[in-house]
Amino acid sequence: SLEHYDVIVIGSGGAGLAAAINAHDLGAKVVVVERMPTIGGNTLKASVGMNAAQTFYQQKKGIEDTKACFYEETLKGGKFKNNPDLLQQFVERAPDAINWLAQQDIVLSDITITGGMSIDRTHRPADRSAVGGFLISGLVKNLTQRHIEVLLDTKADNIEFHQGKVSGVRVIDEYGESRVLQTKAVIVATGGFSANTKMVEHYRPELTGFVTTNHKGATGSGITLLQNLGAATVDMAEIQIHPTVEQKSAYLISESIRGGGAILVSQAGVRFCNEMETRDKVSAQIIGLAEKSAWIVFDEQVRSQNKAADEYIAKGFVVQGESIDDLATQIGMDPSVLTQTLDTFNQAVRQQQDLQFGRTTALRHPLDKGPFYAIKIAPGVHHTMGGIAISTQAQVLDTHNHPLQGIWAAGEVVGGIHGANRIGGNAVADIIIFGLLAGEQAANWVKTV
Numbered sequence: 001s002l003e004h005y006d007v008i009v010i011g012s013g014g015a016g017l018a019a020a021i022n023a024h025d026l027g028a029k030v031v032v033v034e035r036m037p038t039i040g041g042n043t044l045k046a047s048v049g050m051n052a053a054q055t056f057y058q059q060k061k062g063i064e065d066t067k068a069c070f071y072e073e074t075l076k077g078g079k080f081k082n083n084p085d086l087l088q089q090f091v092e093r094a095p096d097a098i099n100w101l102a103q104q105d106i107v108l109s110d111i112t113i114t115g116g117m118s119i120d121r122t123h124r125p126a127d128r129s130a131v132g133g134f135l136i137s138g139l140v141k142n143l144t145q146r147h148i149e150v151l152l153d154t155k156a157d158n159i160e161f162h163q164g165k166v167s168g169v170r171v172i173d174e175y176g177e178s179r180v181l182q183t184k185a186v187i188v189a190t191g192g193f194s195a196n197t198k199m200v201e202h203y204r205p206e207l208t209g210f211v212t213t214n215h216k217g218a219t220g221s222g223i224t225l226l227q228n229l230g231a232a233t234v235d236m237a238e239i240q241i242h243p244t245v246e247q248k249s250a251y252l253i254s255e256s257i258r259g260g261g262a263i264l265v266s267q268a269g270v271r272f273c274n275e276m277e278t279r280d281k282v283s284a285q286i287i288g289l290a291e292k293s294a295w296i297v298f299d300e301q302v303r304s305q306n307k308a309a310d311e312y313i314a315k316g317f318v319v320q321g322e323s324i325d326d327l328a329t330q331i332g333m334d335p336s337v338l339t340q341t342l343d344t345f346n347q348a349v350r351q352q353q354d355l356q357f358g359r360t361t362a363l364r365h366p367l368d369k370g371p372f373y374a375i376k377i378a379p380g381v382h383h384t385m386g387g388i389a390i391s392t393q394a395q396v397l398d399t400h401n402h403p404l405q406g407i408w409a410a411g412e413v414v415g416g417i418h419g420a421n422r423i424g425g426n427a428v429a430d431i432i433i434f435g436l437l438a439g440e441q442a443a444n445w446v447k448t449v
């Protein structure tokens with residue numbers, strides 16, 4: 001049949017598309033299968049950017065950074081649970097991944113910061129828009145230019161793997177018809193399982209009832225596909241809740257708002273944590289409040305420098321007040337308390353020293369320029385750090401640490417890189433770095449069989 005491929009990529013998020021393009025450019029005949037009716041997966045929702053140290057764009061802006069610092073801070077953020085070899089590979093390959101994107105006309109030249117990092121190393125589009133949509137539309141453009149086939153509404157249901165050899169992938173189309181696509185190699189890039197309530201609750205019963213920021217396709221089906229072949233998993237109980245999620249829509253409010261200088265305030269009108277701590281810590285602080293929710297508060301200067309803020313205003317998430325008093329009244333806070341909170345924070349910004357909570361980054365400017373804004377948020381299930389075990393070459397490993405011949409995995413389906421807590425900006429880095437690597441490895445391997 002015509003359905004003979006060198007490489008089948010399962011999943012059309014950032015990892016799958018990077019893998020597909022790279023494998024194609026190395027001479028492989030590639031197809032991408034995607035269970036949803038649209039391309040992009042959860043990557044489309046990525047907001048803040050892509051972390052990398054020692055890049056061309058940092059250098060251009062005079063930002064001094066080292067790979068060693070990036071490694072250490074990611075390891076610390078991950079509570080030292082990260083797989084050191086995978087993390088090393090990640091940090092090492094990050095600048096090349098930024099350059100590869102630029103070569104495909106996907107330029108991430110603006111730079112900001114996220115919680116847990118000490119240096120501006122989160123690369124994002126020049127217009128400071130959300131990275132996810134920008135990335136996927138850029139990748140799709142490249143896919144189209146190369147005529148790489150994408151089968152939508154097509155779910156991978158089984159990887160045909162017998163006596164250590166891949167022969168195909170059984171898929172089910174939108175009409176429920178199943179057929180086998182023949183292939184020599186498979187790349188699993190199916191994303192995480194944040195939207196699989198049962199699976200989340202199985203590994204973390206205390207997360208029952210939490211909203212998720214993820215798209216519906218984040219069901220962890222790739223993990224099951226690979227476990228059926230004997231693949232090992234790691235860190236399955238490491239599930240990240242993101243501190244700032246608008247609860248009615250389950251929409252994530254980007255870390256870039258805090259990174260731009262915003263603060264978090266409780267219903268009592270006071271700050272309660274270092275807003276630039278890692279996601280696990282900030283989430284725990286919010287859950288510790290009596291009301292289990294908080295407000296992100298910022299001013300006109302933060303808004304004017306962040307495209308995402310306008311998106312949130314358009315979506316109706318933002319309460320706007322002409323003065324601090326006006327804002328406080330609208331959100332049911334004592335105006336004198338909120339005024340005092342902002343005065344104290346602004347003092348910290350001027351002195352570049354936060355005596356209350358020890359915030360050391362994103363003390364950008366005093367929050368004193370009206371109008372003032374507030375968004376009500378609470379934590380939501382956001383990212384599954386655990387997943388399939390891979391080698392530093394993105395090969396899927398069995399429970400004896402042996403690679404499954406002809407099968408690679410990349411992106412959120414994989415476990416080990418982020419340890420017990422993923423740093424903002426490290427997921428986009430992960431999917432591009434390991435997507436490219438999986439694509440390269442699969443394409444080169446195919447030439448040998």
Ligand code: ADP
Pocket residue numbers: 010011012013014015016033034035036039040041042043044154155156157189190191192217218219221222410411412413431
């Ligand atoms: P990553 O960030 O790792 O690239 P994403 O969540 O962005 O992951 O993308 C993964 C994609 O894989 C999603 O679009 C999802 O719908 C798709 N997917 C998940 N399971 C399957 C499956 N069994 N068959 C086909 N596509 C799948």
